Amino acid sequence: MLLLQLFIDGLASGALYALTAVGFAIIYNGTRILHMAHGAVFTAGGYALYIAVKLLHLPMPVAVIVALASAAAFGVLIDLLVYRPLRARKSSEAALFIGSIGALTLCQAVFALIFTTDTLYLRQGPLPLYDIGEISLTIMHIIAAAIVIVVFPILHLFLTRTKYGRAIRALADNPKLSVVRGVNVERLYMLIFAIGSLLAGFAVSLIAYDLGVRPEMGFPVMFVSLVAVIVGGVGYLPGAAAGAFLLGLLQNLSLWQLSGRWQDVVVFGALLIFLLFRPAGLFGHMLSTRRV
Amino acid sequence: MLLQVNNLQAGYGAKKVIHGVDLTVGEREIVAVLGHNGAGKSTLMSAIFGVLPIVSGTISFAGADITHSAPSAKVIAGLGYSPQGGESFRSLSVIDNLTLGGFALKDQSQIPGRIKQVQELFPALYERRHSRAGSLSGGERQMLSLGALLIAAPRLIILDEPSGGLSPIMVDKMYEAIGNVAKTLNASVLVVEQEAHHALEIADRAYVLGNGRVTFDGPAKELAASDRLSNLLLGF
Numbered sequence: 158m159l160l161l162q163l164f165i166d167g168l169a170s171g172a173l174y175a176l177t178a179v180g181f182a183i184i185y186n187g188t189r190i191l192h193m194a195h196g197a198v199f200t201a202g203g204y205a206l207y208i209a210v211k212l213l214h215l216p217m218p219v220a221v222i223v224a225l226a227s228a229a230a231f232g233v234l235i236d237l238l239v240y241r242p243l244r245a246r247k248s249s250e251a252a253l254f255i256g257s258i259g260a261l262t263l264c265q266a267v268f269a270l271i272f273t274t275d276t277l278y279l280r281q282g283p284l285p286l287y288d289i290g291e292i293s294l295t296i297m298h299i300i301a302a303a304i305v306i307v308v309f310p311i312l313h314l315f316l317t318r319t320k321y322g323r324a325i326r327a328l329a330d331n332p333k334l335s336v337v338r339g340v341n342v343e344r345l346y347m348l349i350f351a352i353g354s355l356l357a358g359f360a361v362s363l364i365a366y367d368l369g370v371r372p373e374m375g376f377p378v379m380f381v382s383l384v385a386v387i388v389g390g391v392g393y394l395p396g397a398a399a400g401a402f403l404l405g406l407l408q409n410l411s412l413w414q415l416s417g418r419w420q421d422v423v424v425f426g427a428l429l430i431f432l433l434f435r436p437a438g439l440f441g442h443m444l445s446t447r448r449v
Numbered sequence: 450m451l452l453q454v455n456n457l458q459a460g461y462g463a464k465k466v467i468h469g470v471d472l473t474v475g476e477r478e479i480v481a482v483l484g485h486n487g488a489g490k491s492t493l494m495s496a497i498f499g500v501l502p503i504v505s506g507t508i509s510f511a512g513a514d515i516t517h518s519a520p521s522a523k524v525i526a527g528l529g530y531s532p533q534g535g536e537s538f539r540s541l542s543v544i545d546n547l548t549l550g551g552f553a554l555k556d557q558s559q560i561p562g563r564i565k566q567v568q569e570l571f572p573a574l575y576e577r578r579h580s581r582a583g584s585l586s587g588g589e590r591q592m593l594s595l596g597a598l599l600i601a602a603p604r605l606i607i608l609d610e611p612s613g614g615l616s617p618i619m620v621d622k623m624y625e626a627i628g629n630v631a632k633t634l635n636a637s638v639l640v641v642e643q644e645a646h647h648a649l650e651i652a653d654r655a656y657v658l659g660n661g662r663v664t665f666d667g668p669a670k671e672l673a674a675s676d677r678l679s680n681l682l683l684g685f
Contacts (some may be wrong), residue, residue: 320557323541327549330538336500337530339521339553339601 171405196379232354390438529603539583
């Protein structure tokens with residue numbers, strides 16, 4: 158039953174990718190920024206968790222809240238320090254993209270200077286396994302599933318039922334009319350970055366606890382998120398989540414035949430196939446305009 | 450005067466489009482701004498609403514200087530603006546579009562009651578409340594655009610080409626609705642049109658713009674009866 162086990166593992170990593178990818182997609186849809194520094198936000202959340210657990214000796218639930226808040230604050234900070242000055246000069250989307258790569262690279266270097274390039278572990282040894290029939294689950298599988306089941310419906314309710322959620326969808330649809338309606342766009346950007354970064358914070362809390370923290374840990378996750386958004390169909394949040402699950406499954410199922418070193422090849426192979434045969438993504442046909 | 454625009458100059462970057470315009474709108478007054486294509490009508494409206502930077506001049510509304518106020522402050526002060534083309538949030542439902550019309554309101558609990566009033570005024574916006582705005586017909590979209598700004602209960606309604614893209618019958622209906630709205634809400638209206646006939650019928654006063662300057666300013670009846678009307682509108 159190796160395949161079934163790999164399928165379950167794939168769902169768990171898909172859930173974590175989905176959190177990061179949907180965060181990335183909310184930011185892209187709302188602000189049109191290809192926010193590659195989302196990877197740095199992810200890593201910052203990991204180090205925040207490490208500091209809270211190992212240095213401040215906070216209980217785990219408190220430490221996770223610290224990590225979530227730190228990720229959200231870090232995302233907003235990147236918007237304020239990197240993107241807002243570029244927007245003020247009316248920079249192009251390309252310039253913002255370069256700026257985001259610069260921010261990602263700089264943050265990775267600073268993390269390495271402060272925390273060294275070693276992996277910092279939050280715990281030792283393997284996680285206890287719960288055997289159900291022929292598959293084994295760890296606490297990570299269960300928490301990943303629980304987070305997705307709780308967080309995504311709340312996000313959906315927020316975006317469809319609340320004043321500011323509606324404003325985020327409106328901004329993605331028609332920025333000019335949003336201004337006419339009295340939306341303070343710069344302030345809404347801060348909220349969008351906070352929410353997108355918070356989602357990455359959930360994912361990194363689990364990954365950091367399970368596998369430890371490294372300066373460049375956000376980089377592969379960032380690329381999987383970007384590919385997930387393209388595979389799912391740019392502009393459609395459930396598409397980004399579906400793309401993330403698809404990539405998580407592909408990565409894990411490929412372990413059946415391929416060594417783990419091939420995981421990036423699997424992700425970019427999927428990207429190539431989609432770009433060639435279905436460039437609008439899984440749900441691209443459902444989009445007439447971009448939206449959150 | 451509810452709205453007072455003094456010697457306003459505005460444009461896009463270095464390109465100035467409005468060269469010193471004076472314009473006033475009184476309480477419960479309907480004012481038409483006419484002019485040929487490219488005369489600067491839309492630019493003037495976006496400058497008044499604050500979507501476009503103002504080079505010089507002043508704008509005051511209900512006695513307060515709002516020249517450099519943010520659009521959100523203008524909405525709260527009682528200014529409602531419907532940009533050209535009956536714009537809407539196309540991927541959002543009609544009801545979401547209406548709700549967003551009240552975004553700037555401090556008291557959000559007023560919104561459902563006002564949506565109900567607007568839906569009584571425009572029953573189509575009730576029937577299609579769960580449809581995406583992008584799927585509405587041209588007429589329904591103009592109604593939505595007007596209806597959404599009414600949610601904020603404005604004292605002055607600025608409409609940029611409310612007849613745009615409508616069939617002649619729909620234009621009649623639209624202007625009837627504008628007249629009704631102004632009366633029921635005790636609101637003033639500043640309406641921009643390229644097609645002069647309907648606007649002059651409901652307007653108290655009219656301005657004609659030509660190349661970013663006021664070329665006529667007087668009672669709407671006088672302009673409608675004037676044999677200079679077509680020349681003025683063509684920009685001669």
